[in-house]
Amino acid sequence: MSGAVDRPATGPLIVGAMVRTLGAYPSGWRQPGAHADPQTDASILRRVARLAEDADLDYLFFGDWLATGPDLEFRDPYLLARIDPVSAVLYLAGVTEKIGLIATVNSTYADPYATARATASLDLLTGGRGGVNLVTGAEPRAAANHGRDAHADNEARYDRAEEFVRALRLLWESWDDDAWIADRDSGVLIDAERLRTAAFVGTQVRVEGPLNVARPPQAHPPIVHAGTSPRSRALAATEADLALIAAADPASAAATRTELRALAEASGRDPDDLKVIVPVLPVVAETDASARAVVDRLLLLVPIDDGASGHAERPGFPANRSLAAFLDAAGLPADDPARRAAVDDVVAADAAARFAEAGARVLDLVRLRTGRSVGGEHPVTWRHLIAAHAVPANFVVGGPTVIADHFELWRAAGAADGFNVLSAFQQAQFEAFAQLAAPELRRRGLLGRAGATLRERLSLGAPRLAYAPALATR
Ligand SMILES: Cc1cc2nc3c(=O)[nH]c(=O)nc-3n(C[C@H](O)[C@H](O)[C@H](O)COP(=O)(O)O)c2cc1C
Structure with a gap:
C-alpha cells in the first residue's frame, strides 16, 4: 500500500x-x-x-x-x-x-x-x-x-x-x-x-x-x-x-x-x-494580451437577450442571459438606475460599486480574462458581464x-x-x-x-x- x-x-x-x-x-x-x-x-x-x-x-x-x-x-x-x-x-x-x-x-x-x-x-x-x-x-x-x-x-x-x-x-x-x-x-x-x-x-x-x-x-x-x-x-x-x-x-x-x-x-x-x-x-x-482579446470576442458573441437580436424568442433560450438576470445576481434592487442601461453601455463606476459579492466576482473574472475594467482604458460593457455570468467556463x-x-x-x-x-x-x-x-x-x-x-x-x-x-x- x-x-x-x-x-x-x-x-x-x-x-x-x-x-x-x-x-x-x-x-x-x-x-x-x-x-x-x-x-x-x-x-x-x-x-x-x-x-x-x-x-x-x-x-x-x-x-x-x-x-x-x-x-x-x-x-x-x-x-x-x-x-x-x-x-x-x-x-x-x-x-x-x-x-x-x-x-x-x-x-x-x-x-x-x-x-x-x-x-x-x-x-x-x-x-x-x-x-x-x-x-x-x-x-x-x-x-x-x-x-x-x-x-x-x-x-x-x-x-x-x-x-x-x-x-x-x-x-x-x-x-x-x-x-x-x-x-x-x-x-x-x-x-x-x-x-x-x-x-x-x-x-x-x-x-x-x-x-x-x-x-x-x-x-x-x-x-x-x-x-x-x-x-x-x-x-x-x-x-x-x-x-x-x-x-x-x-x-x-x-x-x-x-x-x-x-x-x-x-x-x-x-x-x-x-x-x-x-x-x-x-x-x-x-501573448497574454492577445489571449485576452480572444476571450473578449468569445464573450461579445454569446447570444444574449439584448431586445433586438430575437434570440430570446427562440426555443430553449436560457433565461439567465439578460441584463435583468445579471443585475438580480449582482444584488442590485429593482429600482436601481442600472436597470435602464442598454446591454452595450459601458458599466459606470457607481453601478459597479453597488454590486454584491457575486457581481464583483464576475467583474473580477472579466478583468482577469479580457483586461477590461470599470473606468480603465478598455471599459467593461454590460454584455461582457452578462455573458461571463451566464456561461461559466473554467x-x-x-x-x-x-x-x-x-x-x-x-x-x-x-x-x-x-x-x-x-x-x-x-x-x-x-x-x-x-x-x-x-x-x-x-x-x-x-x-x-x-x-x-x-x-x-x-x-x-x-x-x-x-x-x-x-x-x-x-
Ligand atoms: C467532467 C465531466 C464530464 C462528463 N462527461 C459526460 C459525457 O460526455 N456524457 C455523459 O453522458 N455524461 C457526462 N458526464 C456526466 C456524468 O457522467 C453523469 O452522467 C452525471 O454527472 C450524472 O451522474 P452523477 O449523478 O453521478 O454525477 C460528465 C461529468 C463530468 C464531471
Whole structure:
C-alpha cells in the first residue's frame, strides 16, 4: 500500500484533449475560421489528432450525449450533432500511431457485449491505445430514444454501471493470450480450454460470452469514469483507472482527489493506480494580451437577450442571459438606475460599486480574462458581464507561461494528476495550445509520458485479471 492519499502527482502530468469539434465555448463556432459544421467533422478530427500526436499528448477523449433538441443550440451547441464517440475513435485508429483513444459509453443504455466488442476491437486495431469512459448519463430524453419509459434514478443507474463494468472485464478476458494456436501441421486452430465464458448474471446485466474478439493487447483497456455523486465516487474509486471530476478551483479538486484516493485505498487498491483528471479550458495566444482579446470576442458573441437580436424568442433560450438576470445576481434592487442601461453601455463606476459579492466576482473574472475594467482604458460593457455570468467556463487565459504556471499550480496543490484540455473553438485554439503551450509544458517536465500502450503511458498498475474468477467456467 502506498503513502499519503493527499500526495501531489510527480513527473509529467497526464494531458489529454477533450475533443468537441464545434468548440467547447458556446460562441466558439462564430469565431473567424472556426469549425462550424458537423458534416465536415472527419477533416477536423484528423487535424486535431495530428496536432495532439505531434504535441505528445496522452490521449484524445470523446464525450457523448444520447439526445438532442433545439434547446441545446444556445446552452451546449456542441451537443446538437456530431460524430458518435466510438465511431470517432475507430476512425482515428487508422490515422494515428501513438496517441491513446478514449470513447465515452453510457452504461445506462449501452449493451455490455457490444461495448466489450467495440472496445476490444479498438484496442486490437491500435495495438493497445484504446480506453473507455463509462458514464451513467444525465439526459432524461435518452430514455425515450432507447425504448425506456424514464431515465433511471441515480441508484439504479449506478447499480447497473457496477454490473456493467464487471461484465466488461469478464468479456475482455474471454480469450487467453495463448488461446489462438493456428498450428497448420496439426490443424488445431484454438485451444478450447483457453476460451472461457463470462457467465455473468446480475440484476440488470446478464451476459454469457465468450466474446467474439480476441484478448485486447492491454487486457483491460483503461477505464475512465466521469461523474459527481457519491455513487459515482464509489464506482471511480473501486473500478476506474481515471476519475474525471468537475472542479471549480484547486482546493475543491484537491479535496475530491484526496477523497477518491482514500476510497480507492479502503477498497484495497494502491491509490496511485487511480488518476484524477480535471477539465480545463485554456485560451492560448502568443501573448497574454492577445489571449485576452480572444476571450473578449468569445464573450461579445454569446447570444444574449439584448431586445433586438430575437434570440430570446427562440426555443430553449436560457433565461439567465439578460441584463435583468445579471443585475438580480449582482444584488442590485429593482429600482436601481442600472436597470435602464442598454446591454452595450459601458458599466459606470457607481453601478459597479453597488454590486454584491457575486457581481464583483464576475467583474473580477472579466478583468482577469479580457483586461477590461470599470473606468480603465478598455471599459467593461454590460454584455461582457452578462455573458461571463451566464456561461461559466473554467478558463485559463494567457501565453504559454500563464498556462504552464496554471498546470503547475494545480499539481502542487494536489488537485490533479492531469488535465482534459478543452478548446473554445477548433482548430485554432487547440493548435495554439499544442504549438505554444505544450512546448513550455514539455520544457518544464509537465508533459511527455512514455509508454507503448495507453496503460503504460498513464502509469497504471497491472490490470486486475480474473476479476471474478468464481464466475468463469474454466
Ligand atoms: C467532467 C465531466 C464530464 C462528463 N462527461 C459526460 C459525457 O460526455 N456524457 C455523459 O453522458 N455524461 C457526462 N458526464 C456526466 C456524468 O457522467 C453523469 O452522467 C452525471 O454527472 C450524472 O451522474 P452523477 O449523478 O453521478 O454525477 C460528465 C461529468 C463530468 C464531471
